Amino acid sequence: MALSRADVEKVSLLARLQLGPAELDRLTGELGRIVDFVEQLSELETREIAPLAHALDVANVFADDVVKPSLPRDEALANAPKRDDECYRVPAVLGE
Amino acid sequence: MGSVSTSATRLRDDLAAGRISSVEATRACLDRIHQVDGRVQAFLRVDAEGAMAAAADVDRRRSQGLPVGLLAGVPIALKDILCTRGQPTTCGSKMLERFVPPYDATVVRKLREADAVILGKVNLDEFAMGGSTENSAYFPTRNPWDLERVPGGSSGGSAACVAAEMAPWSIGTDTGGSIRQPAALCGITGLKPTYGRVSRFGLVAFASSLDQAGPMTHSAEDAALLLEAIAGHDPLDATSADVPAPRYTAELDKPLDGLRLGLVRDHYGAGLSSEVEAAVREAVRIFESLGARTVDISLPHSKYGIATYYVIAPCEASSNLARYDGVHFGYRTDEPSMLAELEAERRAALASSGDSARAEAAVAAIDSPLVRLYRRTRAEGFGPEVKRRVMLGTYALSAGYYDAYYLKALKVRRLIRNDYDAAFENVDLIIGPTTPAAAYRLGEKANDPLAMYLEDLYTVTANLAGVPGISIPCGSTAAGLPIGLQLQAPAFQESRLLRAAHRFQRVTDWHLRRPDLS
Amino acid sequence: MSDKVSNPTSTPTHTPASNAGSDAAGNSASNSASTAPYELVIGLEVHVQLATQSKLFCRCSTRFGAEPNTQTCPVCIGLPGALPVMNREAYQLALRTALALHCEIPAFTKWDRKNYYYPDLPKGYQISQFDLPMSRNGWLEIRDPKGEFAPKRVRITRAHLEEDAGKSMHDEVAGRADSRIDLNRTGTPLLEIVSEPDLRSPREAKAYLTELRLLLVYLGVSDCNMQEGSLRVDANVNLHIATPEGTIATPIVEVKNVNSFRAVERALAFEAERQYEAWLETGQRKGDVPKQTRGWDDQRQITYGQRHKEESSDYRYFPDPDLAPVTITVEQVERIRAGLGELPAATRTRLESDYQLPAYDADVIVNQESAFVAYYLAVADGCGDGKQAANWLTQEVLRLMNERNWTIGQFPVPASGLVELLAAVKSGKAPATRAKELFGAMVDGSLALDAAMERLGIAAVSSSEIESLCRQLLADNPRIVADVKSGKAQAAASLIGQAKKRNPNVNPNDVRATCLKLIEQM
């Protein structure tokens, strides 16, 4: 499955990355080679194989429903690049 | 300096016996950092003040006869991907240049509870993506054995600071070999524990189903002690194993008689350097001389390990790194210039097209301010390798490709694990090279991502299967570069790994060699 | 919603489906047509906040109304390195609901990441469930006691557990100014309940929502407070139009975030008309255009198109590697099912069969909160007359609750008080004619029966008092005595009026019987 420049451009929006024309060209080539390399997996017959998403076979891990202290607001907001006394701030989200 | 550099275990015993104070040991590390880190560049940040205060506190408590922890007074360096409360945690990324976590990772908390003295945070490939530490947004770290060569990665800073004797040991993390490979290239011991053995809480995620933190030390004995301090179940990590952690140090000297070592046929093929192969074969002979038996085994799907890994890890990464969008923490692009850029694009769209319908469509295609904020923030905050993997993972998960790539990779992952399960029916440990070759030159593979990925050939399968692996020094190239031997064990058999490595280190001295940085 | 305690007679007047048996949309906007030329097809997605103390993946409080960003921690801010751990209670509440909705519970379920960027979603993904939800294939029966539609089982596609997002606040007046983000709500447990497109009218959609909310409140899994966003509704709507070439389907439109049941009804009615007109104009069918999202403008009573980028629906779901899957055995499922208690539909049936209530009364009673049913049962069992108890509850009690905006829990007269009143009336201790007045006094003053009688000056009248009163009346009215003696027993009726004037507390039946007895003895 060849990866086109248009594919890469579409993915860059999905991934929320702004890529310049030169970067798009370079990535189209690089990603194309990696994707071609990964294609070797299709050699394997895996119809009957169950996927393995977790390396550790654990199930049913729960925590009790007990409230614990939250962060003080100043500490919660301390890393925000833009904030006021109460909230994080972003460009208007109307109509997004 | 002697007791600081040779063994953390001995340093701990010397501290306990009062032969040296923690302030002295910490001072010695800070002096050494001052002396050589200008050349090695392992540390992103040295917390001299905090370290000295912690050391003085341990000394005071010890002198007052108060109880102290397992690692009391022993200095340590942390890969800068473990959250440290109130101390910047950058992940080697511009994105997190000013990020100060309000909490400690569980590993860090355990180290503090054990009274370890944290010297500072060491360099890594950005978000642990890479094998050379050249992908750090700040500077590349050098291999102490040859400053023109890479220390490996992504835990290159962790490996280099131990090899260069700036810290007696350190913590690294391993997603596809990021502890074992730099340990091999820097001539130290590096252990990737079983997935779930060490809590991931506070370890900034690269690929959540593969990441594990582990010890990077001079010896297996030290690795056992450090693992003992950080291993164990953590209710804050749902993927942490609820399996009791043994006292690894107490099991080190159990005999090895009858140990069955699996030699992986598939490991000795094209790409393996003859010097590495010779050193590994010699190590196997030493194990045989110690009473081990070797068995030829096959991991038939291991050749698909790289392809599988380079689907699963980027897919998880693309999602794990979505949170770096300039809203709640981390870097944000300059908004006025972003808005100016959008305005310029709007004008250009209106001007370039004669009819109004087409102009309108062109304007509609321009990102909204919020989308552009995200895209510029991420374009400016991430380096090329991170972008590459985020793009790759986003593509592989996107509509129409999921089954062909991600789901397929999960299935092959199961086949790889089945290979291990079958192999461990017949052998106790698997033995082989850690890397195909010794350290390469800085910049040598920087322009060929795929070549860089192929370096992980021998290490990624342990992460995919979740089993533990250790790399120990087993030789040296003609040019004097260290060579690493990898041992792998069934899940939760770290004791067996450490015991074998310890026995080997009792009859060899590769782990005692130090680079000359004078 | 304000109609939490509602009398069904107060539901909005509504144009019924024009022809019996037709599935035509009963929407008021199209009441000029005798039969709508289309069938309205509706599926609902309901998001319910589960009533846990702490969030789904961290231990921050879920309390509503706190100051912005005071209920967050590294996990729900999505800080680097933080990890989720599933709240056991949230899973249990979801499981109870799924079982009450007759869903199958698969032995294995897992959690997935739904990836998209939005400022109120700090991790850049929502933890939800994709291909293996915790429950599927259930149903909820809806009925209309007034018979506007036939009872039907609405199929439930699935119910799954996921986390809520935070809140984006935007001051529209400020134009392009920043939006502000509050993450207090981020990570609150939500149960998403998805129905099949089985609903055929706004009325049915409202009935489904009402019944679903009732069930959730009965189970105690949610407070379903729509003003606080505990229950949110999205509707998928399109039309099936009969044409000479056969039935065609119009494009599906999703109407988002409609914030009251009444608004749902209106939005659906609006959409039916809008889509029909759009079809007449464009001829577009399902599949011709991507699914459209519209919002409901409550002020203008219209839906409006929302901006929608094509790529935004590529959510790139994959299993969340941070969370362990959940497995459950048949025995565990059955234990939970056995502990559910009686659900509203079963209670209605029981009131109809065991208490001989008409369907309408049973519906009114059961549609209140379960404490109201308990009140009813206590009164009915205490007085031994289910119908009488129902009359009192649906008329007096509900009326007072509505007037004074009380829940049954706040109602000042306990069931035992009403039982006592009914018994006193029956025994003659209290006059039946003044029973409602007495009940009002008990309610107003939070009084026991005796105190209320005293307050109103109602004294129980003894039989000797009645006898002496009657003797006087007979002595004062010789003509009536003569009339009765000559066979006109009904002439005694006028004595009762006089008796009540002299002592308002007397029981008219007692007066009548005593007078007749005394006349006979004369």
Ligand SMILES: [Zn+2]
């Ligand atoms: Zn929280």
